[in-house]
Amino acid sequence: MAIDEMWLQFSILKKRLTNEIFYVNLEYEDKITIRLRSEICEWLGCQLTGEKSEATVVLSVNSKLDDNLEAYEVKENEIIGASSVGLLYGFYAYLRLKLSGANLSEKSAPAQSLRMINHWDQVDGTIERGYAGESIFFGRFGSNDNTDTGSFAVKNIGTDIFRNDFTRLKMYARFLASIGINAISLNNVNVRGLGTSLIVSPYIEKVGEISKLFATFGLKTFLAINWAAPKLIGELKTSDPLDENVYTWWQQTIDHIYEVIPDFGGFVVKADSEGEPGPYQYGRNHADGANMLAKAFEKYNGLVIWRTFVYNSQTDWRKRKNDRAKAAYENFMPLDGDFSDNVILQIKFGPIDFGVREPLMPLFGALKKTNQLMEFQITAEYLGHQLDLNYVLPQWLEMIHFDNYGQPKDTIRANSPVATHSGFIAIGNVGMDENWCGNKLSQANFYGFGRMCWNNDLTATEILQEWIALTFSEVKAEVQKEIFELLIDSNQTYELYNAPLAVGSMMVPHYHYGPSINGYEYDRWGAYHFSDRNGLGIDRTTATGTGFASLYAPEVAKVFEDKSKTPDEILLFFHYVEYGHLLHNGKTLIQTIYDQHFEGFERVKSYIKSWKSLKGQVDEATYDNVADRLERQLEHARNWRDQVNTYFYRMSGIPDDQGREIYR
Amino acid sequence: MAIDEMWLQFSILKKRLTNEIFYVNLEYEDKITIRLRSEICEWLGCQLTGEKSEATVVLSVNSKLDDNLEAYEVKENEIIGASSVGLLYGFYAYLRLKLSGANLSEKSAPAQSLRMINHWDQVDGTIERGYAGESIFFGRFGSNDNTDTGSFAVKNIGTDIFRNDFTRLKMYARFLASIGINAISLNNVNVRGLGTSLIVSPYIEKVGEISKLFATFGLKTFLAINWAAPKLIGELKTSDPLDENVYTWWQQTIDHIYEVIPDFGGFVVKADSEGEPGPYQYGRNHADGANMLAKAFEKYNGLVIWRTFVYNSQTDWRKRKNDRAKAAYENFMPLDGDFSDNVILQIKFGPIDFGVREPLMPLFGALKKTNQLMEFQITAEYLGHQLDLNYVLPQWLEMIHFDNYGQPKDTIRANSPVATHSGFIAIGNVGMDENWCGNKLSQANFYGFGRMCWNNDLTATEILQEWIALTFSEVKAEVQKEIFELLIDSNQTYELYNAPLAVGSMMVPHYHYGPSINGYEYDRWGAYHFSDRNGLGIDRTTATGTGFASLYAPEVAKVFEDKSKTPDEILLFFHYVEYGHLLHNGKTLIQTIYDQHFEGFERVKSYIKSWKSLKGQVDEATYDNVADRLERQLEHARNWRDQVNTYFYRMSGIPDDQGREIYR
Incomplete structure (x- = not known):
């Protein structure tokens, strides 16, 4: 094929x-x-x-x-x-x-200077959160299956770790350039196994070959590093950023990288997060860590892209005042202005983790003296694994336009001391699958990310119309319209049958596909919904909750602090709400939960009907691919609908006011 | 060491x-x-x-x-x-x-004729539900870690699958003989990978070497088979038991086994269960399947040990009348009298699966014309993974003495057409760990199983005293007494902090260690607790529930059908009960849940105190081993206590009447 x-x-x-x-x-x-x-x-x-x-x-x-x-x-x-x-x-x-x-x-001209894709590809060919087959960069022996297993140990496949499929790589570079992407990092930010050695010989030479190809398409190549590399591969006893030997090791390593790759982009760093090592181990802060590396990059104009996804993944559910949502703000706000000019903070758009519905991360607008990248996730970790339809642009665009001391689309540039050291970055969604994305229709998100970076003012409708006009350029206008209708609200559809009203993590742990209402509730990841017989939701107000709501600009905080003002769709992220509480939509919370879950399922049913009408109108590979995914989505939506409705019926004892079937 | x-x-x-x-x-x-x-x-x-x-x-x-x-x-x-x-x-x-x-x-003289251990060892050295290192029979390359991963795929480790550690095997055979065990099966009943080929050359010859050693200790060797072997390794197109080619293939295979191992014991078969293949695929019943094999074994006096653990693992939680507890009875009761004389049904003691608390499987006493083995599990799948203390003899002895048309200890022999084709069998708990069982004190269960088989009238106290007198023969009497006190109620302690009052599966899926109250609630395994804001429990009465209670002898059914007569400790297995319901213990259901969970935790705390007093009184390896396990057990008991109490507090809204800390 x-x-x-x-x-x-x-x-x-x-x-x-x-x-x-x-x-x-x-x-x-x-x-x-x-x-x-x-x-x-x-x-x-x-x-x-x-x-x-x-x-x-x-x-x-x-x-x-x-x-x-x-x-x-x-x-x-x-x-x-x-x-x-x-x-x-x-x-x-x-x-x-x-x-x-x-x-x-x-x-x-592009609105954002840095327009970057991060790959979470691992040296054994697996991809953390990859749903479209194995890595196009690494691995040689594996199958083309969905490689997400919920656990990301790296197999030892010997030292011959590169896939060397330059035909694929050239195609990929072309796709990236065609939507204006100008930077890419090749390997997972959780750097494991030989991934740690990519920055040294003999692996860096091979990275150099890839980088050389990519550069012809205007792409800078970056690598993710393991903070503990000086210990793990440098034979030092410490990775303390203020230790002179550590600095020397990094300087020499970086010098060698630039000998091999004169236009190397820099490093992406996940430190002190989810069990990864970092400067905190040595009593240093993130500026100490990032600036040390930045110094070694200075003469090459190399960049240090430092992730703010720092939180303690050993949270105790018993301690209700702890709030993972506050972690990035608390760790980085005090360091505003302390980072070198060639350091950029990479900040997820939401305070938790690419969830189905999150408010804007309050660091945006608040950080005034720090280079910034806003991070998105194209790969559908929380959004249906590229099985369920989910055209995500509406969610992203809402985030870049959300006003917290200005809109991030403007503030991240305005607040970056070096304006060109700012932009958008996303986790990629491609793999060795024939259609790159597992689901043909997921290509729209890849395309859309590039277009959104380039032109912040395009609407979700415009981007989707563009993508359809290109991808299905020779199918009938009615068919194009049908595909448009299928996708344009698909993110909302997913949200309807998922966890209600932004309450968050109710999915199967590790995998993040399928419902498990209490899957994270008593775990150490800080993602709780606190449902009980009276209601559910996380109280993040200052008066009675964790105080997260106060981290926003005053006029935003005023909304989120107040249950009666918080919009329905984000309500349970900020407030514990009783089942009988009347929402802005005029219905009770419990009835809204039921209604949304019934509606989400019905919408998927209608997608299937609609797609079936396209048989013979689109190419067969696309038809079959999407038809198969839609059947799986229907089962998925049914599981979400029934488990969520039953769970909250058992909790609340309140029946559906339309008498639809909720299992006891 | x-x-x-x-x-x-x-x-x-x-x-x-x-x-x-x-x-x-x-x-x-x-x-x-x-x-x-x-x-x-x-x-x-x-x-x-x-x-x-x-x-x-x-x-x-x-x-x-x-x-x-x-x-x-x-x-x-x-x-x-x-x-x-x-x-x-x-x-x-x-x-x-x-x-x-x-x-x-x-x-x-032994009370039971067959006294058997089943190993769930796999050819790659892993052990399904093994908590004491890798297999002593198979595997060569692996570590000595806990090998239970919750998933039991078999790695391909080439064809050299045997461990060949005959020093270990001789020690093990001696232990078995010393407690009167006279039969053993070597491989997991879920037969995967090269495990299917153990019954043919070149693997059967190697099994023969082990069997020869074991025979000198009075042990018959059995193998578990994959029902689909004729297709998988025999190149036939079917495994239909009534197909002549299938029969011929089995006859030739068995003939060859007896050439190699003249005193071979026979096969253990798990068919049509949890996704394993079986005769149902071909529209045949279990008697068709078992008798076909039995015929091929006839001239050798070989046995077919056929497991009754047959249930549909694709249950839908939405269908509340379905009941996994009834599966074995419904599948096998109609076949009573249909099995050949050299077939034995291997029946788990309880209707679900070696749970912390289950009633007796109602097939015992009811099956009148079928050879029977009663099955136990020494390896602590549901009982704390040999980390938590759990001297299980009290539970087992209660089962063999439970009167359902007579006590199983007598009826399984009396109701077996060939009296010597009856007995007890258990899943073993040993591995390559230095102390064989992971936890030194788990040896008591291995010892106890043999002694219980031999003498059905020994009490749990007598068996434990015996084991301590042997294992700690030269420590002071006070120390022996302390160890006795630690163990004698440890099964009850585990039950106290586990799922309440026999409601069943509230543990982490796949692993079966640690709480996950809804872990199985919306899954396909038929293990639900149906908790809601008013109460919890499974209604298994005839009047309003699944009718399972009616499967017992009339005088037993009368008790289990009646909420007011059912003993507290088994109550939620048979009835849905409201939180405010008064139990026989004089307390409400919810207060009983709280009290038991607080007490279970406190008991573990006292175990630690008690064990610490033994430092220097027992050998250091034992002291350290148990001290480490007890610390882990305390954390485990704390998780159970807090998650169960919080879950039911959130559900019921009823506070603890003693005001102890229950997290919101």
Whole structure:
């Protein structure tokens, strides 16, 4: 089976470009312009002339086009980049317009400077939270199955850890560039096994080969490191960031990396989190740790991307005032202004962990003197494992536009001391699966992330329409519309049958797929719902709860502190609410729970009906792939509906006011 | 570290026998008498004379001693067996009396004919539900850790699957013989991977080597089979028991086994259970399946041991009338009288699965024309994983004496068409751990099972006193007493802090250690507690529930059908009970739940105090081993106490009447 072309439908593009003759008009060539020539001639098989006069499309670089060197302009017969990489982006924009049949007229510059994908790929080929087969970077022997097992030990597969499938890697780099991604980290932030050694010989040389390919598509390569590397592979007795030997080891390691990869991006670091080592072990803080590395990177303009996902995963459910939601704020707010200029904090959009519904992380807007990246998760860890339909852009866009001392889409740049050291980053969702994402329709999220980074003002509707116009460019308009309808509310549908009203973790532990209402309730992960016979929800108010609500800007805090003002959809994240409490929707809490769960299930039923009507209208591989996933989703939605409804019926004793079947 | 000698304290025995001179007075020698000579000379290093007149102890066989050829008599200067194996048992009885300092005067015959251990060992060295390191039979490369992972996939470790540690195996065979065990099956009843091939070359030859050693200790060797073996390894298209090719394949396979192992015991079969294949797949019943194999075994006097643990593990929690407890009865009661004479049904003592508290399986007493084995579990799957103290004999003895058309200790023999084809069987608890059982004190259950099989009238107190007298033969009487106190109620202690009043499965799925109150509640395993805001328990009455209670003898059913007559400790197994309901103990259900859980925890605290007082009084390895386990048990008991109490407080809203701390 051929590997899926996603939104760059090769054979259709080829047809549409059959009459075009390209001319590349440049003063200087570089690896990116050479890549561009190769894309035109070799990938698309188009005519590339040496005579400008023959050309129907002229490509050129003009640094005066825009202050932003990544900007481009596409016209009927011309593509202009503010730099070579801008030109590359312009070229893919041109293809996008061609494929979707839009006007060839677009001038654009990216809204976010760093537009990055993190891979959680492991050296044995597994992917932490991967739902589309094994890693495209690592592993050689494994199957193409869903590799998420809920446990992420790394198998020892010897030292020959790279997959070396450069055909795949080139395709992937092209997809990334075509949506404007400009940075990538290759390996899981939980760095285990030989993953720790990727930063040294002989592994860094192989990373260098990948990086060299990626650079031709305008992509900087990063690696995730294990904080304890000086001990684990450097034979030092400590990893204390203030120890001189530790610093020297890092400096030498980084020096060597730049010998091999002169344009290396930097490190991604998960420290002191979920059992990973970090500076706290040595009584140092995160600025001590990050700045030490930053110093070693300074002369290379390398970056240290430091994750704020720091919390104590040994929480005791008995201690109700403890609140994992506060952890990142409490750990990093006091350090605002203390980080070096080449350190960037990578901050998840929500205070817990990519949940189905979370409020904005209150660090956004509050951190005023720190470089910032806002982190998303394309891979559907909490959102249905790429089995259930879930077009997630509505959720992400709500987050980047949520006003907490301004909107993050603006504040993360404005509050970053080095403006270009800011942006968006997401965990990738691709693997060795033929269609890259397990579920064909999950490609929309990958595409959407790139587009959202580039243009913060696109709506979820616009992005989805774009993706459908590209991916299904030759199917009928009615069919495109049907696919649109299927996806546009799918994130909300998932939310309807999931844990109610943002109360959070009610899913099967470790796997995070399927309901387990008390799965985390008495565990050490700080994710509780506190349901009892009277009600449920987490009291995060200042007066009677954990006080998390007070961490927001005053006008936001005023809303979240007040049960009567907090919007329904986020209510149980902030308040313990009785079953009989009337919500803004005019119904009681318990009736809302029932209604949402019945509705979520019915919606999936209607998705199946709708998809079945498309048989013969979309290609067979896509039809079968999605049909199979929808059947699984229906079973999933049924389990959620019945378990949640029964659980809360048993708890509350209150029947459904419409008399629908709730099992005793 | 030396391998633990368990209850056969070699160095002490040696001292006590230093003045004895043994003489073996026999008409015929066989492999068992040769083993006996070797035990005297080589193992114990005692004097074995050729001159009867020199002897202080004369060993002989006298078939007139007893109708039961396994009987023995020990006197001051004489050991007599009704056969060679009887003599072997008499010899170990002599050692027991010597070691414990009892009078050398005992005449005894075993109460049960078959006294068997099943191993759930897998060919990769793991043990399903093993808590004492890897298999002593299989595996070569693994660590000595607790191998229970909750999932039992078998790794491919190549074809060299045997451990070949014959030193260990000989020690183990001696332990078995010393407590009268006379049969053993080597491999897990869930037969996976190369386990299926143990019955054919080249594996059966290696099984033959083990079997040959074990036979010298009076032990018959059995193997568990995979019902689908004709398809899996025989290249047939079916495993239908009525298919002629299937029968021929089994006959040839069995013929070959007996060429290699002339005294092979037979097969243990788990069919149509928990996803294992079986005759139901072909529309045949269990008698069809078992009798087909039995026919192939007939000429060899081989046995087919057929497990009744047959239930549908795809139960739907939504269907409340379904009842896993009824499954074995419904599957096997209609077949009473249909099984061949060399088939034995292996029936778990309780209707669910070795739970902390279950009523007797109602098949006992009801089956009148079927050979029967009563099945126990020494390995502590549901009883604390050999981390928590749990001397289980009180529970087992209650079961063998529970009157349902007579007591099982008598009825299983009386109702077996071939009386000698009946007995007790248990899942073993040993592994490669230095002390065999993970927890030194778990040895008492292994010892106790053998003694219970041999003498059904021993009390739990007597068995424990015996075991302590042997294992701690040279520690002070006060210390022995302290150990006794620690263990004698430990099964009850575990029950106190576990799921309340026999309601069943509230433990962590797969692992079965630690609380997870709803862990199985919405799953497919048929193990539910149905708790809600008003009460909890499973209604198994005929009037309003599943009707399971009616399966007992009328006078027993009368008790279990009636909430007011059912004993407290089994109440929630048979009835849904409201929190405010007054129990026989004079307290409400909810208060009983609280009290038991507080008490269970306090008892473990007192165990620790008691054990600490023994420091220096018992050997250091034992002291440290148990001290470590007790600390873990305390944490375990605390988790149970707090999670159960909080869960039911949240459900019921009723506070503890003594105001102790229950977390919200």
